Amino acid sequence: MIYQLARRGPAGRPGPERHENPFDDVVEQIDQAARVLGLDPREVEVLKHPRRQVIVSIPIVMDDGQTRIFTGYRVLHDTTRGPGKGGIRYHPGVNLDEVKALAAWMSWKCALVDVAFGGAKGGVTCDPGTMSEGELERLTRRYVAEIFDLIGPTLDIPAPDVGTDARVMAWVMDTYSMKKGYVEPGVVTGKPLLLGGSRGREAATGRGLLIVTREALRHLGRSLNGARVVVQGFGNVGSNAARLLAAAGAQVVAVSDVRGGISCPDGVDVARLLRFRQETGSVVGFPRTEPLTNDELLTMPCDVLLPAALEGQINEGNADRIRAGLIVEGANGPTTSEADEILVRRGIPVVPDIMANAGGVVVSYFEWVQDRYGYFWPEDEVNARLEEKMVGAYDALRVGAERFNLGNDFRTAAYAVAMERILEARRLRGLYA
16 A cells, blocks of 8 residues: 655645655654754654554464464554553554554644543454454454553553444453453543443544534634535544534535435435434435535535545545635545645645544543543533543644644644644653663
8 A cells, every 4th residue: 555645844845755654654744843843853753763563463263263363563652741542453454564653643643632641553454344253352352462561551541443343442451351350441442331431432533523623613714603514424423523513503515425425505404314324324315415426525615524534535636626615634644645735725724633533532531531530420521521622722733833834734733733742741751761
């Protein structure tokens, strides 16, 4: 897979490069942020080296009686501001360089939203869609056993990611607890409520998108009430964002899923659409809407475009035809580097993924806090605390863009703000030798 540097350098700098190794993107981002911050590249060298990288072999007995060996990874990028935090990914494309890059991006995300975590990530190279529940459970339990000494509520706290869910997190918690000899819910977040999960966690990323969209529109002198919103991707993130945006007064005029898109100039009834999707498995064919392609959806005139599907959806092939007043990234990496250059030049602001979709990690932090002292908040309190964190993070991003004279290049501003916080914490702590 060819990874593209989905970030742009400050004005006047050479354009981004194409990389096969996603961690090369991380290194380039670090160097760009160093230029914005006016730092010597040597001052940021430590961030180019993850604190710990582990590769483990995971032998399990498959349902057919054969033993198969899987490869697992866990990378701890930075713990300057707190224990590591990052998901466990089950996917055929998982490899060490991808996990290293994802761990670093978690470092930036946690610093930007100002939660006391560093960045981590893990994964197993497998295809969960072809595996039975029993095989997935055995895989998870052996993987946890292999990294047992490296995770924990004060060391490194996993969470769900691509190919994993609350069920998998329950197996992680149980395996860790059995080996410890006592129940330790704080080892993992994204768990079922009955096992110490947090209320509000399922909708947290979508709710964070609502908050960031509202704040960004306010900053631009516009209102969320009546704003025309297009949502690409109707999974957990996109559907919750659409539901919450509509409830807040926005007009969701188009949505899509893997099977296609629909539009309605007067606004889609999101509550009815959710029921229709549950019954049919797709948004396609929803009554009183018109079908449209992915390209038509992305290039519709709207106030807010919310890409919440796959990476690279906004690219140099369509960026010059985007007619949104604001883009808020619900997915990870939905905008390529070439598209970023075009959008900045056209004056279309983009709230980057590490800011926009950070609601999930914020409520994961809340879950960890609740697990640590054994008292759980009502959902209203979780949502109020999420609101406070997301508003504060967006304000820091906006001020950073102004302070570094970056105009509407919020992506570069996000990395600069995050790395500035990590480096300042490193300076205060000093270097243990």
